[in-house]
Amino acid sequence: MTAPTDTEVLPATREVVLDLHRRMVRIRRFEESSGKLVETGEMPGFLHLYVGQEAVAAGMGSVLTDDDQITSTHRGHGHAIAKGAELRPMFAELYGKTTGYCKGRGGSMHIVDMNRGMLGANAIVGGGIPIAIGAAFASQYRDDGTVAVSFFGDGATNIGAFHESVNMAAVWDLPVIFVVENNGYAEFTPQEKHMKLTDIAERAASYGIPGVIVDGMDALAMRQVSLEAVERAKRGEGPTLIEAKTYRFFDHQGIKGMRIPYRDPAEVEAWKSRDAIRLIETIGVERGLVTAEDFAEIWAEVEAEINDGIEFARNSPDPDPADILDDVYTV
Amino acid sequence: MAIEIRLPKLGLTMEEGTVDEWLLEDGAVVTAGMPLLRLATDKIDVDVEAESDGILHRAVGDGATLEPGAILGWLLAEGEATPAGTAPAAPAPAAAQEDVAIITTVRGDDDIEVASADGRVFISPNARRVAADLGVDLSTVRGSGPGGRIISEDVEEAAAAAPQHTGPAKVASPLARRDAREAGIDPSTISTSSGYVSRGDVKAAAAATPRETAAAAVSSTVVVAPGSVKQETASIVPMKGMRGTIAARMQQSLTEMAQLTHGFEVRMDAVVALRAEMKEQYIALGVPVPSLNDFVVRAAALALRQHPILNATIQDKEIHLLSRIHMGLAVAVPGGLMVPVIPDADRLSLPDLAAATRDVAERCRNGSIGLDELEGGTFAVTSLGTYGVDMFTPVINPGNVGILGVGRLRDSGTWEGDDWVRTQVLTLSLTFDHRAVDGAPAAEYLQTIAELLARPLVLVS
Amino acid sequence: MSTRELTYVKAFNEGMHQIMAEDPDVFLIGEDVAGYGGVFHMFDGLLDTYGQKRVKDTPIAEQAIIGLGVGAAARGLRPVCDLMFMDFIGVAMDQIFNQAAKMKYMFGGAVSVPLTITTAGGAGMSAAAQHSQSLEAWLAHIPGLKVALPATPYDAKGLIVGAIRDDNPTIVVLQKKMLGVKGPVPEELYAIPFGEAHVAREGTDTTIVAIARMVPEALKAAEMLASDGISVEVIDPRTVQPLDTDTIVASVKKTNRALIVHEAVEFGGIGAEISSQIQEEAFDYLDAPVARLAAPFAPVPYAPILENAYVPDAARIEQAVRRLLERK
């Protein structure tokens, strides 16, 4: 099954376009500003930025409720924001402050927001996939009508945890959606060097579940396939593997670009020309759903939210080393 | 207000006491009645208890020997300073860095206490080893390690300070010492870079002196390794506590007094016969049957009334004859000897005396004897009869001028007219201080006892 | 040949180059080890020199990476399998501890597994709980494995060569924070045998047994203490399995005190083993309980202020030594 990629035919309302746009802009600006702050040394750690892939998280995020659960990856800021995470505790976490989502303990690769169904980012490739089927198992067990979604990269589909999890979820018809964000690279290794397939969606066939390919730069298309997969899961028909073809605009880690030219600059430019945010702005304006001013307003509002988040994080207290043993166990 | 902890005066003759060990750490929160320290007096060891609640601040360390009344420390209120002009408490080290230290886990020395409540003194394993090697008595060493623990440096310093030790103190492992002995080398002469003589060092030293050893081996048919006659310590019994007290007191007695002993055989036939006669009666009455020794004690006590010179004490070139007769009784206890006192022993009936001797002996052995009951004796009796000893030289308890030793009851014989009759006798050994008592009066005292024992009805009435 | 200053990572890299030149059975696999030269530059230039047959990028598949190494080693090759961050051994643990470690023994000696696993451990980079761990005690606990933790450029080269030449499964844990540290390294190929501790500094007052990146921290602390007349002996075991107990015990017999420092959590850490061995072998030589300085019983935190508090450093080592030596 291949999803329609022609956005012209998809139902798109003004609200949906604005919603998807805001989700993506929040991600983009969060990532760009965080990247800068790490580069200047104001923020610690290292970042795997989501810029370029926003449509995938935004499309899926727009069809989920706070009760649905997601698991994420080392490249997880976008998933959290698309799921509705607030920027203040996100920035604060990256700054390592007590007001952060993990009280400064987790940092960039471990954002969590249990109130919004964000079950946590994961620094172990593939680590979140089995956890998602556990969350879906709980949905089925409780019969509460919720679903679970696991985001992961092309590289992660080579790891045992992926195969074990998809198979088990398929056998048990668990309400889970596997979203592989195929950005063509696992770190610096191109897809053709780490697997024989071009379309990872084909892997679904070996487990007897639908595999769907979608344009990961098109938020409306992503929203459409997400909706279908979620509904299928809620009907009790089991999991779907969605392969979103997408691209990261920055390096594997950080902003600064490539240590070695492992990617063809032309390839990078070609993908950049299909920028997901610009795409939805074009569609919105062309179809007369949204004006350019409406979009500009969103950018401005997000900018204010970004500045507020950074200011909040800067002014937040550092964790107290005396509390270092807190939360090792549930007490 | 700071409550002073003073060294208690536990008896008339107590001149000083030694803080054997503190039972609580400096800074411990103390409630009234808690034992604070173990005090070693010249008689027994007692626990000094807190008079009131407070925070313990120790002014003296373990091993301090002071006069009664001396301040040992204070019980302070929260935040209260020690009274001015006293030794300041050792400041807590590196307090400023505490906040960092709590984060990274550090295990090790912080939690050491000098002495735990069960009286254990903390000595590092290395210090024990070095002390054994150097022959240092650990009870003489003051600890300077964390929490006051005795560490090897303390032992080495003590060894260096000890006069009998010549040459630099060298630490050698037991195996190295054995090797050295076998090679005929004095470990203290072996040079090492570390101050510690290893087996390797011994080997090197032995290799460096092959000729002498070889020459010694051929020049003599009997080769005695020079080290083979040396004493080796199998284990060490610290002379502290009761042992230390006994040592000090006996030495004091023999150095201060002019002691000599009379041996005197007394017949016991009448006592033995009377005792046999009365035995059933006593048992029927449910009172303890007096032992032969009780008869002798009673006789000795009564005889003292007639010979007050032996119930005396010497003070500043004066002989003080004492009005009351408080009889000390030597009681062997594990690891030593105690001398509980039976006050006014001459006024007790024989059954009462017998009951009293049993009672104090029992309480000496189970440790419930009070310090007061070990004080104030004016004369003493000691018996080694049950050990098969006939005649010995008892040592006078300091403060007294005499002590009577009781020997073994044995069969003997004597001519009565033309008949050789069998008798039962024992030997009394009276040690007296010649400064106060001369030989004849001492013998007269013994004769009085002999007469009383020959007519024992006087003793039971 | 001469000795010159190289960085830790360059010394390791040189060892890899030289051993691959020497032994055609040595090959390298791992994620981004070939085209990219390893995310820490550990394997720079190997692909160009030895070609795609011997230097291969793998999919993200740690279990298969190690398992492949086990199988190839059983056939007599000398695989070097890279796990990038030490934390990722969790994904491959079955192949490491059930397979690689046990084959020799459980097959009655029929198979040898001359496998080398390379990885990078240690905290200090705000890489948080899943990218910062020091798990050497885990590995040292498994009979059949050998574990090396180089703390100098010299050892980084010598231990990787020693590991690859060893006929047993070995794990060489590089220190992320030390990659740029410089030190003298001979040009020629040399191997450091496993189980030989390095006395990094001689002293008489106390012994510090330091693991991995704690070695330079301990040396710094020793320098600080020396100005106060405190003489510290620093011992770097270099391999924790096998562990050179003899050198440690001899040192403690001389100094009568020991402090063990590592950045892994204290509970059940390798310090517990070392401490136990010291008290078993040198009890009568101790003037103080064996002390440990290690991370608290918590995962590695992200915020720099927490992470700094978490990992021991020279200042805290100095304090710990002073506590150990305190005399009244």
Ligand SMILES: Cc1ncc(C[n+]2csc(CCOP(=O)(O)OP(=O)(O)O)c2C)c(N)n1
């Ligand atoms: C188990 C494990 N192995 C290796 C890594 C190192 N690593 C981090 S991201 C990454 C590449 C992941 O590629 P992909 O799944 O395609 O995600 P992308 O980075 O492209 O978003 C690798 C190998 C890891 N974090 N966890």
Ligand SMILES: [Mg+2]
């Ligand atoms: Mg990828």
